[in-house]
Amino acid sequence: MTIWKEDEKTMLxxxxxxxxxxxxxxxxxxxxxxEYTLVWNSTGLLNFxxxxxxxxxxxxxxxxxxxxxxxxxAIGVIASLLVMFLFGxxxxxxxxxxxxxxxxxxxxxxxxxVLGRILSEMVRLIWGPIPFTLPNYLTGTYQVxxxxxGRVNIWIIVISSLLVAALQIFFKTTKTGKAMxxxxxxxxxxxxxGIDVSRNIVFTIVLSSLVCTVIGMLVxxxxxxxxxxxxxxxxxxxxxxxxxxxxxxxxxxxxxxxLGVLENFSxxxxxxxxxxxxxxxxxxxxxxxxxxxxLGHRKNLR
Amino acid sequence: xxxVKIALMALVLVLLIAFPLFDSNLYHxxxxxxxxxxxxxxxxxxxxxxxxxxMNLGTAGIFALGAYGSALMCTKLGTPxxxxxxxxxxxxxxIGRGLGYPSLRVKGVYLSLTxxxxxxxxxxxxxxxxxxxxxxxxxxxxxxxxxxGFEFNTPFKIYYLYFALTIIMAIAAxxxxxxxxxxxxxxxxxxxxxxEACGIDVANLKILAFTMAAVYGCIGGFLYTHMMGYINxxxxxxxLSVNYLVMMMIGGIGSVAGNVLGAVMVTLLPEIxxxxxxYYWLIFSIITLIFAVFLPYGIVSLFKKSERQxxxxxxxxxxxxxxxxxxxxxxx
Amino acid sequence: xxxxxxxxxxxxxxxxxxxxxxxxxxMAERNIHALIGPNGSGKTTTINMITGAFPVxxxxxxxxxxxxSGMPTYQxxxxxxxxxxxxxxxFHSMTVxxxxxxxxxxxxxxxxxxxxxDPAKSRQEEKQVExxxxxxxxxxxxxxxxxxxxxxxxxxxxxxxxxxxxxxxDPKLLFLDEPAAxxxxxxxxxxxxxxxxxxxxxxxxxxxxxxxxxxxxxCSRITVLNFGAKIAEGTPDEIKNNEEVIKAYLGxxxxxxxx
Numbered sequence: 001m002t003i004w005k006e007d008e009k010t011m012l013x014x015x016x017x018x019x020x021x022x023x024x025x026x027x028x029x030x031x032x033x034x035e036y037t038l039v040w041n042s043t044g045l046l047n048f049x050x051x052x053x054x055x056x057x058x059x060x061x062x063x064x065x066x067x068x069x070x071x072x073x074a075i076g077v078i079a080s081l082l083v084m085f086l087f088g089x090x091x092x093x094x095x096x097x098x099x100x101x102x103x104x105x106x107x108x109x110x111x112x113x114v115l116g117r118i119l120s121e122m123v124r125l126i127w128g129p130i131p132f133t134l135p136n137y138l139t140g141t142y143q144v145x146x147x148x149x150g151r152v153n154i155w156i157i158v159i160s161s162l163l164v165a166a167l168q169i170f171f172k173t174t175k176t177g178k179a180m181x182x183x184x185x186x187x188x189x190x191x192x193x194g195i196d197v198s199r200n201i202v203f204t205i206v207l208s209s210l211v212c213t214v215i216g217m218l219v220x221x222x223x224x225x226x227x228x229x230x231x232x233x234x235x236x237x238x239x240x241x242x243x244x245x246x247x248x249x250x251x252x253x254x255x256x257x258x259l260g261v262l263e264n265f266s267x268x269x270x271x272x273x274x275x276x277x278x279x280x281x282x283x284x285x286x287x288x289x290x291x292x293x294x295l296g297h298r299k300n301l302r
Numbered sequence: 303x304x305x306v307k308i309a310l311m312a313l314v315l316v317l318l319i320a321f322p323l324f325d326s327n328l329y330h331x332x333x334x335x336x337x338x339x340x341x342x343x344x345x346x347x348x349x350x351x352x353x354x355x356x357m358n359l360g361t362a363g364i365f366a367l368g369a370y371g372s373a374l375m376c377t378k379l380g381t382p383x384x385x386x387x388x389x390x391x392x393x394x395x396x397i398g399r400g401l402g403y404p405s406l407r408v409k410g411v412y413l414s415l416t417x418x419x420x421x422x423x424x425x426x427x428x429x430x431x432x433x434x435x436x437x438x439x440x441x442x443x444x445x446x447x448x449x450x451g452f453e454f455n456t457p458f459k460i461y462y463l464y465f466a467l468t469i470i471m472a473i474a475a476x477x478x479x480x481x482x483x484x485x486x487x488x489x490x491x492x493x494x495x496x497x498e499a500c501g502i503d504v505a506n507l508k509i510l511a512f513t514m515a516a517v518y519g520c521i522g523g524f525l526y527t528h529m530m531g532y533i534n535x536x537x538x539x540x541x542l543s544v545n546y547l548v549m550m551m552i553g554g555i556g557s558v559a560g561n562v563l564g565a566v567m568v569t570l571l572p573e574i575x576x577x578x579x580x581y582y583w584l585i586f587s588i589i590t591l592i593f594a595v596f597l598p599y600g601i602v603s604l605f606k607k608s609e610r611q612x613x614x615x616x617x618x619x620x621x622x623x624x625x626x627x628x629x630x631x632x633x634x
Numbered sequence: 635x636x637x638x639x640x641x642x643x644x645x646x647x648x649x650x651x652x653x654x655x656x657x658x659x660x661m662a663e664r665n666i667h668a669l670i671g672p673n674g675s676g677k678t679t680t681i682n683m684i685t686g687a688f689p690v691x692x693x694x695x696x697x698x699x700x701x702x703s704g705m706p707t708y709q710x711x712x713x714x715x716x717x718x719x720x721x722x723x724x725f726h727s728m729t730v731x732x733x734x735x736x737x738x739x740x741x742x743x744x745x746x747x748x749x750x751x752d753p754a755k756s757r758q759e760e761k762q763v764e765x766x767x768x769x770x771x772x773x774x775x776x777x778x779x780x781x782x783x784x785x786x787x788x789x790x791x792x793x794x795x796x797x798x799x800x801x802x803x804d805p806k807l808l809f810l811d812e813p814a815a816x817x818x819x820x821x822x823x824x825x826x827x828x829x830x831x832x833x834x835x836x837x838x839x840x841x842x843x844x845x846x847x848x849x850x851x852x853c854s855r856i857t858v859l860n861f862g863a864k865i866a867e868g869t870p871d872e873i874k875n876n877e878e879v880i881k882a883y884l885g886x887x888x889x890x891x892x893x
Contacts, residue, residue, distance in 0.1 A: 046411055048359070048418075098595050104491065107598040109357050109414065110551055113544055114591045121584040231540070235422055238415045246410065273430040280419040287404040287412055474750060481749065481756065482735070482742050482763075489725045489736040496723035499685065501711035501740045501803050510746060 013146050018264040024153035026260020027160035028219060032237025033244070033252030034167065035211040041184035041247055042204040043100050045108050049116030051234025053209055056119055057084050057216030058225050062134040063127045073137060081213055088209030091115070092202040100201070120227040131226035138221045152221040163214060164253065180204055232276055236263075239279035243286050245293025254294055322461045331457035332529075333573065338464040339526045340565040344549045345475040345558060346518020350413075351547065352555035353484060354511040355491030356406065360417025361546040363424035364516050366538035367393050368523025370428060373441040373533055383447050386524045394520035398513025406508040409494070413512065421543055428535035440534025447528045460529055467525070471518065476558040478514070487511055488556065548590050554600025563601055635662045637698075638807055638838055639684070644693030644703075646679050646862075653679045654862045657693070661855070666829075666839045668849045670873075671859035672883050677842045678720055680859070681809050685717050686710040697807070712740065716805030718796045720812050720842075724784045730795050731780040734767040737802030741766065767802065774798045774828055790821035794828070801832065808832065810841040814848050826852060846884070850874065858883060 032050070039047045047053075060083050065076035095115055099108040138152040171177040182190040183200045191197050216230070223229040236259060241247070244255025263278045270278075286293060322331050343365060350358050371393045372386025401420055405412040428435045435441070446455040447463065454460045478484055489497045490504055498504050527533055545568065553564020575582050597603065639661040646654040654676040661667045669677050682688045684695055686707035695703040702710050711717075725733050742759040749756045771777040774794050779787065784795055793813065800808055813829065814822045826848055833839055843849045849856065850870045858866040858873060860882040866873060873879055 046414065048414075095591075102595070103598060104355060106351060106355050106357065106491075106555070107551075107594050110547060111591060111594045113359070113547065114587055114594060117541070117544060118584065118587045118591065121587060125580060125584060231422070235419055239419065242412065242415060246412075271430075273426070276426055277423050280416075280423045283419060284401075284404050284416060287408065287416070291408040291410075291412075477750070477753075478746075482739055482760065483746065483749070485728070485732055486736055486739050488727060489733075492725035492727055493723045495687065495707075496719065496725070496799075497736065498707040499687075499711055499717050499719075499723075500737045500799065501708050502736075503706075503708045514746075 010146075016147050017149065018267070019261060020147075020149050020157075021153050022261035022264035023257060024150075024156040024260070025264065026240075026257035027156055028215060028233055028256075029236050029240045029260055030253040030256030031160055031163065031211055031215050032233055033240045033256050034164070034249060035208045035215070036237060037241060037247060037249055037252050038180075038184075038204050038208045038211075039096075042180065042187075042201050043096060044105070045096065045099065045112060047208070048109065048112045049119060050208075050212060050237070051230035052116040052119040052123075053084075053212035054216040054219070054230035054234065055227060056087070056123060057209075057213035058220050058229060059123050059127050060084065061213075061217050062137075062220050062225050063132070066134060066137070067132070077217060080217065081210060084209050084213040085206060088206035089202065091209070092205035096201065096205055097198060123227055129227075131224040131229075133224050134220050138218075150221075152218070156218050159214065159218060163211070176203060180207075236276075236279040239283040241293075242283045242291075243293060245295045248293070248295065251293050251295040258294065318465060322458050326458075328457050331461050333570065335457055335460050335464050335529050336526075337566055337569045338461075338468040339522050339529065340546070340549060340569050341468050341562050342471050342525065343519050343522035344546055344553070344561040344565045345472060346515040346522070347546050347550050348475070348515075348556065348558070348561050349478070349487065349511045349518075350508075350515040352550055352557075352561075353479065353487035353491060354508055356508055356512065357411065357414035358417050358512065358515060359414050359540075359543050359547075360401070360419075360421040361515075361519055362538040362540065362542040363417070363421030364394065364397055364519035365523040365526070365542065366421075366424050366428060366535065367397065368520030369527040369533050369538075370435060370441070370523075371520070372524045373444045373527045374435065376445050377441055377443065383445050383528060384449060386528070387521070390520040390524035391517050394517030395513055397520070398516035399509065401516075402509035402512040406512060407505045413508075418540070418543075421538075421540065425535050425538055428538070435535070438534060438536065440532060442532050444527055444531050444533070446531070454528075457529075464525060464529070471521070472558055472562065475518075475561075479556070479558055483507075483510075550600075551598070552590065552593055552600055554602030556599075557602050560600045560602035567601075635664075637661065637696075638663045638665075639667075639840070640696040641680075641684070642694045642696070644680070644683060644695060645691045646676070646683060646688065647691045652862055654683070654859075657859070657862070657864055659857050659864060659867060661838070661840060663838060665855055666833055666841070666853045668853040668856045669840070669842050669859065670844070670849060670856060670883065675859040676862040677859055678811055679862075681717065681811055681840075681842060684710075685715060685809060711803065714804070714806035715809065716800035716803055716807070717809040718793070718800055718811055718813065720815075722789075722792050722796055724792055724796060724799075726783075726785040729781050729783055730771070730776060730787070730798075731764075731767055733784055733795055734770055734798050734802050735763050737799035738763040738766055740803060770798045770801050773801070773831070775824070790817050790825070793817065793825070797825075797828065797832075801837075805837055807838045807840060810839060810843075812842055812844065814843055814845045822848070 032054070036047050036050050039045060057080055061076050061080040065071045065079050066073060071079065095111065099111040102108045102111070138155055140151045141148045142151060142154060171181055179190070179195045179200055180203060182193065182195055183197055187197055190200075215233070219230070219233065237256070240255035240259045241252050242255070243259055244253065245251025259279050259282060262282070263275055266278045267275055290296070321334065325331070343361060347358060347361055350356050368390045371389050372383075375381045375386060375389060376383055401416055402413070405416040429438050431437070446453050447460075448454065454463050486497065486502060486507060490507060494504050549564035549568040550561060551564070552567060553562065554560025571586065572582060575586070578585055593600070637660050640659075642658050644654060644657045645652070657680065669680060671677055679688065683690050683703070686702065686705055686709070690703045693703065694701055697710070697713055697715060700713065702713065725736060741763050744752075744756055744759055768777065768780075771780050774797060776791065776794055776798065779791060784792055787795065793816075797810070797813070810829070813825055817825060822845070829839060830852060841853070853870060856868065856870060856873045857864060858876075858879050865882060866876045866879045868876070874884070
């Protein structure tokens with residue numbers, strides 16, 4: 001009898017642990033979702049190089065600032081954000097703006113895909129092909145009762161929530177944020193209202209690249225740093241968009257968290273290596289059954 | 303003009319037939335066989351992405367299933383090798399329907415998302431279902447193709463078989479492109495609402511275009527398998543999908559001649575640009591990006607003088623455009 | 635007189651914003667029916683609902699005796715409802731001829747497999763559609779321009795191409811969204827003449843138009859919308875003298891000019 005009780009307890013604990021780490025992973029997907037949805041809404045382009053942005057920022061933070069230059073992580077964070085800010089401006093002005101005016105969106109999509117390849121090649125040439133990790137960064141665990149929670153999970157949940165809240169405040173209260181929302185809803189009307197759409201798009205892409213930087217720095221303890229590190233989270237960000245409602249920010253957040261938790265639970269019944277298939281299968285199911293997503297928002301279905 | 307075209311094509315044909323007779327280097331012949339495989343895959347991709355304008359980022363997954371389907375049938379079940387061909391067509395058909403139906407039935411960019419996911423999932427399964435697929439070790443000792451007791455076991459023999467197949471598939475593709483299908487695919491790319499208003503079931507046609515892409519891709523995979531004799535999942539990654547897109551774009555989207563040109567160039571270029579070593583991919587990618595911006599309709603658009611709309615390669619035009627794109631927007 | 639088109643209490647909401655409210659009207663066969671009203675009064679939305687581009691929020695639409703609300707666009711088009719668009723929707727990478735031939739795509743039923751194995755049959759189909767396209771080009775007076783890219787044509791010709799494309803599918807009922815907008819006076823006269831010729835072929839016309847000369851001269855019946863609701867319906871004479879229509883749309887100047 002006691003043994004059975006013991007089992008039940010551990011079962012409950014492991015479920016709780018799965019939920020917490022699932023929520024943490026879900027928040028990462030949600031952030032990825034936010035980052036590309038911002039760009040999609042304002043430019044009508046899907047940034048297929050977004051996972052490379054994340055990878056690049058991880059390399060800049062871990063590879064250059066912390067390991068090579070030996071800066072304390074806090075300063076490294078600020079320095080990386082600054083570098084990625086400049087990078088965002090460069091990419092927006094130099095690549096996204098010309099792509100936006102292409103004859104067919106196909107060329108623009110091709111452009112972002114090729115940009116991703118250029119980024120990973122540059123990273124390979126600059127930092128070398130050998131994957132590495134960042135020791136003693138956000139490692140360790142917290143213990144609450146019998147439940148063990150990774151420190152990184154807590155950090156992810158806290159930082160992501162703060163970031164989502166900050167973005168919300170930014171969009172609702174600042175002038176730039178409001179203008180961005182206008183552009184996302186209707187570019188033509190925004191132009192007529194005297195909003196500079198081009199500049200707005202640059203802002204959006206820079207913002208998106210900053211969100212990528214935060215993601216990149218948060219996921220370092222979860223993966224080894226290599227050129228393909230963000231491929232999966234990039235894809236799952238797309239899945240969570242479809243699951244939650246494509247092009248709709250609250251939907252993407254809901255979809256991300258939903259996917260993160262469900263994916264973790266799938267390990268109870270599936271071999272762990274197939275965990276990554278869950279997002280894809282869910283995406284197909286949602287497209288078949290409910291293409292407007294969990295939150296049922298039918299904007300941007302074009 | 304038309305006579306020149308025919309004469310030119312005849313010349314190329316003769317040169318291609320003569321090629322392995324004069325160049326007995328096995329590596330070169332193998333490379334040419336790879337070119338043929340790539341031509342077939344790119345011609346397929348052209349239907350959905352080049353003509354219909356729907357991004358397919360999952361060519362690697364399609365190609366992999368075509369390759370593995372035949373390889374596993376031969377090595378595990380011992381079925382005759384030629385059976386892989388109809389099997390590849392069936393697999394292509396199933397992928398086309400199974401992936402096309404959910405993602406193309408609703409308007410949107412969903413095809414690019416599902417195909418990119420599909421490709422990753424295929425690779426994941428091929429790597430991890432070790433008992434079934436051999437995992438990252440891949441499948442070894444795949445038999446060569448044989449027809450009526452004649453085994454295509456050297457690059458030289460394979461060359462002529464694949465050459466003939468490529469010509470047949472190219473003729474089929476060219477006919478489709480210049481028929482009502484090609485026309486309506488292009489119309490969907492230009493304006494799908496208007497196509498719908500003409501009483502045409504757009505979703506169905508998109509699924510058809512994608513199915514043809516998948517069939518061509520799987521046939522390519524089948525041919526690849528029996529040419530290499532050994533496959534493993536690492537080859538079928540995202541880079542491969544992007545490569546096929548690059549081939550299509552560099553040659554010229556929407557045109558079979560462009561597909562052939564692009565496949566030839568992108569397959570052979572690494573050999574020519576060997577001296578760049580580490581920087582090869584970077585430089586090649588940058589060239590591609592420049593292509594995407596300045597010559598979006600590819601190399602074939604250089605030769606189409608009559609089509610003013612698509613002729614982007616005119617130095618003054620390019621400069622003007624560059625000004626417009628970079629200068630104008632920033633100034634605003 | 636038979637009714638060809640009937641809407642029953644049709645409503646369209648765009649996330650809370652009511653674009654069309656409780657619209658019911660009938661269109662009789664062999665008629666040129668016009669839908670007029672100020673900008674933003676829901677005219678194009680109405681056409682979009684009838685042709686299936688937008689789903690209705692509530693209400694029903696009938697074409698003859700068939701209920702068409704809820705059907706996908708292409709099926710509605712196959713029943714014999716053609717349309718042109720307010721902001722041209724042409725296939726810009728193609729020639730005039732090719733644009734028209736896409737309009738005739740439904741005349742070619744052979745499937746892809748049949749096409750690949752039986753070249754003769756597909757050539758014959760193609761020939762038929764080409765013949766048809768040539769007839770239509772003759773009809774709209776654009777035969778000489780058949781091999782021009784549509785994007786290089788002047789606006790008026792592009793509009794005509796769109797009409798030609800709609801005619802390729804032998805519609806019974808044709809919706810024209812602002813056919814005269816953006817045309818110069820001589821182009822407008824030409825377009826009106828072709829519209830009348832089209833009507834004589836036995837095709838009923840339903841148009842949205844702002845140009846009152848066009849509407850008052852060729853239409854037999856007019857429905858007036860304001861803020862998404864029907865405010866009047868009748869013959870041109872009745873509409874001209876309707877107080878509410880004058881107040882909402884035509885304006886006092888029109889009244890004065892007329893007097």
